Amino acid sequence: MAQNIYDQIDFFEGYSRLDRSVEGLDGAPEWPALRAMLPDVSGLSIIDLGCGFGWFCRWARAHGARQVLGLDLSEKMLARARAESTDAAITYERADLDELSLPKACFDLAYSSLALHYVSDAARLFATVHQALVPGGTFVFSTEHPIYMAPTQPGWSIDTAGRKTWPVDRYLVEGPRSTDWFAKGVVKHHRTLGTTLNLLIEAGFVIGHVEEFCPTKAQIAARPELAEELERPMFLLVQARR
Amino acid sequence: MAQNIYDQIDFFEGYSRLDRSVEGLDGAPEWPALRAMLPDVSGLSIIDLGCGFGWFCRWARAHGARQVLGLDLSEKMLARARAESTDAAITYERADLDELSLPKACFDLAYSSLALHYVSDAARLFATVHQALVPGGTFVFSTEHPIYMAPTQPGWSIDTAGRKTWPVDRYLVEGPRSTDWFAKGVVKHHRTLGTTLNLLIEAGFVIGHVEEFCPTKAQIAARPELAEELERPMFLLVQARR
Numbered sequence: 001m002a003q004n005i006y007d008q009i010d011f012f013e014g015y016s017r018l019d020r021s022v023e024g025l026d027g028a029p030e031w032p033a034l035r036a037m038l039p040d041v042s043g044l045s046i047i048d049l050g051c052g053f054g055w056f057c058r059w060a061r062a063h064g065a066r067q068v069l070g071l072d073l074s075e076k077m078l079a080r081a082r083a084e085s086t087d088a089a090i091t092y093e094r095a096d097l098d099e100l101s102l103p104k105a106c107f108d109l110a111y112s113s114l115a116l117h118y119v120s121d122a123a124r125l126f127a128t129v130h131q132a133l134v135p136g137g138t139f140v141f142s143t144e145h146p147i148y149m150a151p152t153q154p155g156w157s158i159d160t161a162g163r164k165t166w167p168v169d170r171y172l173v174e175g176p177r178s179t180d181w182f183a184k185g186v187v188k189h190h191r192t193l194g195t196t197l198n199l200l201i202e203a204g205f206v207i208g209h210v211e212e213f214c215p216t217k218a219q220i221a222a223r224p225e226l227a228e229e230l231e232r233p234m235f236l237l238v239q240a241r242r
Numbered sequence: 243m244a245q246n247i248y249d250q251i252d253f254f255e256g257y258s259r260l261d262r263s264v265e266g267l268d269g270a271p272e273w274p275a276l277r278a279m280l281p282d283v284s285g286l287s288i289i290d291l292g293c294g295f296g297w298f299c300r301w302a303r304a305h306g307a308r309q310v311l312g313l314d315l316s317e318k319m320l321a322r323a324r325a326e327s328t329d330a331a332i333t334y335e336r337a338d339l340d341e342l343s344l345p346k347a348c349f350d351l352a353y354s355s356l357a358l359h360y361v362s363d364a365a366r367l368f369a370t371v372h373q374a375l376v377p378g379g380t381f382v383f384s385t386e387h388p389i390y391m392a393p394t395q396p397g398w399s400i401d402t403a404g405r406k407t408w409p410v411d412r413y414l415v416e417g418p419r420s421t422d423w424f425a426k427g428v429v430k431h432h433r434t435l436g437t438t439l440n441l442l443i444e445a446g447f448v449i450g451h452v453e454e455f456c457p458t459k460a461q462i463a464a465r466p467e468l469a470e471e472l473e474r475p476m477f478l479l480v481q482a483r484r
Contacts, residue, residue, distance in 0.1 A: 147389060147413065152405060163394060165409030167401055169473045171389065172456040192475070193435055194452040207449040210436040214414040231411040233434075 002098045002118045003187045006052075006074035014182030024055040029226055030142055030213045030235045034113070037140050037209050037239040041065045044108040047132065049097055049125075049141075050115025054081030057090045060111075069107075071095040097125055102132035109133075112141035114235070117149060117188040120176070122196065126203035133242040139205060140240075145212060145233040149177055149190045156228070166232035193236065205240035212236060244340045244360045245429045248294075248316035256424030266297040271468060272384055272455045272477045276355070279382050279451050279481040283307045286350040289374065291339055291367075291383075292357025296323030299332045302353075311349075313337040339367055344374035351375075354383035356477070359391060359430040362418070364438065368445035375484040381447060382482075387454060387475040391419055391432045398470070408474035435478065447482035454478060 005011050019027030025035075042064030048056050051070030060068050067089045072078050078092050097119045110129045119125050129139055148154060150171040157167050170190075177190050191199075197207055212233035215226040247253050261269030267277075284306030290298050293312030302310050312334045314320050320334050339361045352371045361367050371381055390396060392413040399409050412432075419432050433441075439449055454475035457468040 147410060151407070153401065153403070157399075157401070157407075157409060159395065159399070159409055159411075161395070163411055165393070165399075165411045167399060167407030167409045168389060169401075169405055169407045171474045172454065172472045192454050192456075194454045194478075197439075197449065197452045201449065201451065207439065208443065210439045212414065212434050212436045214434075230414045232413045236436075 002073060002096050002120065004073050005118075005183060005186050006072075007076050008183050011181075011183035011186070012074070012076050020055075021053060024053075025059055028113075029215055029219055029223070029229075030237060032216075033211055033213060034140065034142050034237050037211070037237060038111070039109060039138050041109065045106065046109045046111060047071065047102070047107045047129075049100075049110060049112035049129070050118075051081060051092065052077045052113070054084055054090070054092065056111060056113060057081070057092075058085055058087070061087055061089055065089070067091070069093065071097070071100070073097070100125060100128050102128055104131050105134045107133055108137050110137070110139045110141075112139075112143075114142050114144065116141055116143040117190075120189045122189075122191060123199045123202070126199050126205070130203045130205060130242055135242055137242045138208075138239065139200075139242070140238070142213075142235050142237045143196070144188065145236040146171065146190060146193050146196075147232050148234045149188055154179060164228060164231055196236070196238070200238070200240050205242060208239040208241050210236070210238055244315060244338050244362065246315050247360075247425060247428050248314075249318050250425050253423075253425035253428070254316070254318050262297075263295060266295075267301055270355075271457055271461055271465070271471075272479060274458075275453055275455060276382065276384055276479050279453070279479060280353070281351060281380050283351065287348065288351045288353060289313065289344070289349045289371075291342075291352060291354035291371070292360075293323060293334065294319045294355070296326055296332070296334065298353060298355060299323070299334075300327055300329070303329055303332055307331075309333070311335065313339070313342070315339070342367060342370050344370055346373050347376045349375055350379050352379070352381045352383075354381075354385075356384050356386065358383055358385040359432075362431045364431075364433060365441045365444070368441050368447070372445045372447060372484055377484055379484045380450075380481065381442075381484070382480070384455075384477050384479045385438070386430065387478040388413065388432060388435050388438075389474050390476045391430055396421060406470060406473055438478070438480070442480070442482050447484060450481040450483050452478070452480055 025031045041060045046068045048070045051072050057068040057070040070092045213235035220226050267273045283302045288310045290312045299310040299312040309331045455477035462468050
């Protein structure tokens with residue numbers, strides 16, 4: 001079972017103040033890159049794995065999706081998601097991605113934003129998603145980048161020449177990582193980039209696109225603090241097809 | 243045109259003393275993982291991009307390959323490769339991988355060991371390799387891992403808690419990297435892992451396996467200095483199919 005950190009009050013309150021929680025998709029710098037990896041959602045049946053406040057579910061419906069199922073482990077997030085919309089074509093359900101079961105060939109698109117790093121058994125989840133997609137269906141997700149997640153002490157360092165660096169260790173040592181982010185002891189599961197891709201391939205997916213998030217010049221001009229994202233990738237974005 | 247560093251006397255002499263130069267494939271810790279990604283080479287027509295001293299060409303012939311074409315930019319390496327074998331089914335030719343042309347659908351397997359990081363135009367090379375493979379043909383290669391290659395000053399650091407780390411910067415800044423390794427000013431070309439995979443996909447390849455080299459417990463027991471390879475990957479190994 002995945003840790004339900006989002007329902008801890010200190011975590012939830014901190015997370016709720018992030019740009020991506022207040023502004024939605026446009027508050028997430030990786031969203032334009034992730035959006036570019038999506039098919040035209042018009043007419044599609046979509047599942048959102050880790051839907052949070054439901055921003056993507058509502059975006060998909062606004063862009064013509066036929067129906068959207070949003071899943072999340074957090075009761076608090078689902079409560080706000082349900083309160084934000086009365087759209088009958090969006091359904092929110094509580095689910096643990098580590099124990100998920102889905103019907104066969106029901107969805108044209110599976111989407112997941114920054115949820116998979118909380119999943120311990122990615123092989124099981126990818127197999128579940130694969131069989132739940134129609135043939136030709138698409139899986140698009142973002143997850144924390146393994147360079148970002150691997151270190152014992154993730155964080156910036158200044159080297160002897162004054163350069164900002166991201167010291168990496170334990171990259172090849174896969175398994176849980178416990179960090180403090182809004183709350184103590186947030187547990188994520190580190191997998192190498194190779195493992196993530198190989199698990200997708202073993203589940204039957206064809207890799208379509210792999211992107212390590214890099215802010216555009218326009219994004220850096222608008223938000224200069226994004227320049228540090230050039231030093232090491234924070235997010236991994238993947239598109240795969242059944 | 244790629245830099246021909248291997249023909250510089252200081253570089254060549256240093257490189258010639260490496261385990262992988264003296265012992266061949268068994269002197270390269272990543273070889274078992276790379277070998278596991280190869281098809282059965284028996285009866286295959288093979289091209290080796292950056293064949294060096296010809297260890298792989300001879301291995302492939304010893305394992306039943308029909309014919310092997312070894313390409314390298316270094317005259318010194320080709321001279322030694324030619325001196326090591328009189329096998330008429332192995333041909334060695336001088337070629338710059340940045341300017342390579344190949345006939346269509348001539349090879350069942352394209353292989354490359356630690357040469358692609360010297361190539362500036364990977365898109366061009368991948369397209370060239372793709373059309374040179376028969377449909378269903380395989381491309382297996384190793385290259386320096388982008389985590390290893392990205393930093394301004396690649397090397398180990400000891401953090402404040404005494405941990406050995408690999409400080410990463412400029413990961414998202416692609417382009418040439420100049421380092422000193424046996425000779426001053428060895429030029430390699432940094433691409434993110436995502437870029438390498440996307441260029442393969444855009445060339446028409448289907449990604450089959452992506453491995454970030456991790457020594458086995460047995461390898462670490464036999465060569466304890468390999469334990470540091472758990473901290474950050476030095477090599478990226480990829481298998482793709484036309």
